[in-house]
Amino acid sequence: MSPQVLSHLLLGSLLLPPLNLLLMMLFGLGLRRRWPRLGGLLLALGMAGLYALSTPMLAMWLNRGLEVYPALDAGQLARVDAIVVLSGGKKPAPEYGGMEPGADSLARLRYGARLARQSGKPLLLSGGAPQGGEAEAAVMARVLRQDYGLSPRWVETRSDTTLENARYAAAMLRADGVERIALVSQGWHLRRALPMFQRQGLEVSAAPTGFIRYDGGGIAWYLPSGRAMQESHSALREWLGILFYRLKGE
Known part of the structure; x- marks a missing residue:
């Protein structure tokens, strides 16, 4: 594995879910004794983030701004x-x-x-x-x-x-x-x-x-799933990649 690829993997792991949210929750646990409100807030934010990112609704929303090209005619x-x-x-x-x-x-x-x-x-x-x-x-x-x-x-x-x-x-x-x-x-x-x-x-x-789409609708789009978490992760990684290359001017 090249150093470039390894650095991208490590940076992505730290900045993207689920690790970033798990670290937030661990940090919140560590703060609960001294600053219970702040610690509780970080725990709540981490849990809410994990739930939201695992729903089809948020997965589709995160990908909507990426899927800017229609199907080829x-x-x-x-x-x-x-x-x-x-x-x-x-x-x-x-x-x-x-x-x-x-x-x-x-x-x-x-x-x-x-x-x-x-x-x-x-x-x-x-x-x-x-x-x-x-x-x-x-x-x-x-x-x-x-x-x-x-x-x-x-x-x-x-x-x-x-x-x-x-x-x-x-x-x-x-x-x-x-x-x-x-x-x-x-x-x-x-x-x-x-x-x-x-x-x-x-x-x-x-x-x-491979457009990010889900059948059905209603409450099913708000129920957490592993597929939705993976697709939310891919979207956030792509947004991070866009930002990275813009900062590099490429």
Whole structure:
């Protein structure tokens, strides 16, 4: 694991739920004897935060400002030269005998395969190995061939971050004269990712997938769930990433 990736993981753990709220609650417990009101307030805020972030309603609200691009339409797809699919993690899969794409990667890969079949446009898969081992794009390429019967034209395996996805993928595309792409990732990721590809001189159409939506409504959207907590965490991490790159001027 590179020092850059490790620092991002550590900083994210400290600044994002659930650890930041758990630390707040522990701090509140420590203050209760000397400053009972302050300690009680911190405990209450921590518990309220954990509850709110685990509700579908807040998960959808946090992602609403990130999912700024609508679904790709047929006209946009017809104008691009290639389809770029960004990786979103991998995981050990004993039942398959090796590494497989994580949930985010698999959702992106499925949608990228659908677009490729609809348009006949070539695919570029982008993603390195931020935590070591096999590159995520290589894992995705194997699954693309085995499960979808498609082969990517390009496989970019050096990138550890979204910014590096953009830089390395753009260099491969430019070498083949490609200037217009459809960029596939989760809707919440494209607000940050798409401008990075544009700054590499590419004309980019957003191809979002995995919109944060829940069936039903009413009281069900206020009941806590592990899925909602995960999606709230992803949204907050993305907002933190946007702030980080703005401060860096990238």
